[in-house]
Amino acid sequence: MTAGLRELKKQQTRQSISDTATRLFIEHGFEKVTIAEIAAAAQVAKMTVTNYFPRKEDLALDTHETFIASLARTVAARAEGESALAALRREFMAAVERHDAVTGFSGPDFARMIADSPTLTARLRELHELREDALARVLAADTEAAPGDLTPRAAAALLTTAHRTLFQQVMDLSLAGRDNREIAAVVAGAAHRVFDLLEPSLAGYAVRPRPS
Amino acid sequence: MTAGLRELKKQQTRQSISDTATRLFIEHGFEKVTIAEIAAAAQVAKMTVTNYFPRKEDLALDTHETFIASLARTVAARAEGESALAALRREFMAAVERHDAVTGFSGPDFARMIADSPTLTARLRELHELREDALARVLAADTEAAPGDLTPRAAAALLTTAHRTLFQQVMDLSLAGRDNREIAAVVAGAAHRVFDLLEPSLAGYAVRPRPS
DNA sequence: ACACAAATTTAGGCTCGGCATAAATTTGGC
DNA sequence: GCCAAATTTATGCCGAGCCTAAATTTGTGT
Secondary structure, X not given: OOOOHHHHHHHHHHHHHHHHHHHHHHHHXXXXXXXXXXXXXXXXXXXXXXXXXXXXXXXXXXXXXXXXXXXXXXXXXXXXOOOHHHHHHHHHHHHHHOOOXXXXXXXXXXXXXXXXXXXXXXXXXXXXXXXXXXXXXXXHHHHOOOOOOOHHHHHHHHHXXXXXXXXXXXXXXXXOOOOHHHHHHHHHHHHHHHHXXXXXXXXXXXXXXXXX | OOOOHHHHHHHHHHHHHHHHHHHXXXXXXXXXXXXXXXXXXXXXXXXXXXXXXXXXXXHHOOOHHHHHHHHHHHHHOOOOOOOHHHHHHHHHHHHHHOOOOOOOOOOHHHHHHHHOOHHHHHHHHHHHHHHHHHHHHHHHHHHOOOOOOOHHHHHHHHXXXXXXXXXXXXXXXXXXXXXXXXXHHHHHXXXXXXXXXXXXXXXXXXXXXXXX
């Protein structure tokens, strides 16, 4: 098998670089840390860092695949008779109650790192857009929309926007130093209001049919 | 008066640099053109270009102030008894009928320049966000929302999202080489559907009171 | 165990955007 | 026409990203 030692060491190297980078970023801020410093701290060549992480942002936001796919996956797995909006609301509320990273990202340090860096903020915007695109594709396929139909994209935009607004709220509260418990309480209330706001428009959209 | 020749020449220099840059960008693509080339073509020092336009993106998207303020201004100027959504719909439809840049930006060359450049695409995302923030501030002030209230931001996000979706549609059609007439027709239809979609949720939000 | 091929890492250098600083030039007011 | 202020220029530096060739490490076959 070729999936042996070589692949293992690659993953170790990659992880080591990522961990080192994250530590330095949290410690000194994303913009202050240079790729050369990361390479030195991880005891690899500068080029090796670039090989694994083409852009510097990738070192800090390594879980982007999960993030991008999250909403699309939630909607794809919605229950029979459940709308896309209802599924996203349910999933979001569950995440809030679990107190866990509504976001995949977590903690005030992490939020600070992003907020303090224009580069990371921009990348996060891009991730939100990619997430929206992924959701739009699921909606288009699931509602059997015509190719040129704007509806899935508009709906995906609205749904993602709702999520992004709450996401931002979590970030803001996290930056303000509130603990997870308080954040969960405040965001839960806000989430109900935001989802309720969209309910009249989207309650009937992309409802998964019940088998007849 | 100090608003004389000196200020005039500054504006001329600025305009000359901007025009030169735009021409080169359209001709060869944003990423291919270097700041040094722009400076040479405009017959100024490289540093002068940077002085007027701190970021390279600013050379291509010079009308950002107008863009950012557009939605906020439309809502601020809405008629008595008119909701924020209705005002934005009215303004958008009027722009479509005028055939003019729904966007402030216009033409397939311009759209191509942006679409081909990750840098410009990212900057455009940022401009959308700034536009959303500006709109949120107007809504918060106008509805006298409490400081921590998420509603204005959520509403601004939804309204901006609707606009952005249609904006994207214009870009796509422009890139596909459709002429202004066809774009206007297609987008007008799409716009009605998108605004209708939001109507149930936002018809009653931020309605300007009639003087009693 | 050894050699060879393939994969991975390293070293070096290059371009470009962005920023800092000081010198040189141009302009407005007197 | 002179002087102070504003503007432009020249120069150099840093960091991200990319390219290429050399060096090292690993997997496979004998």
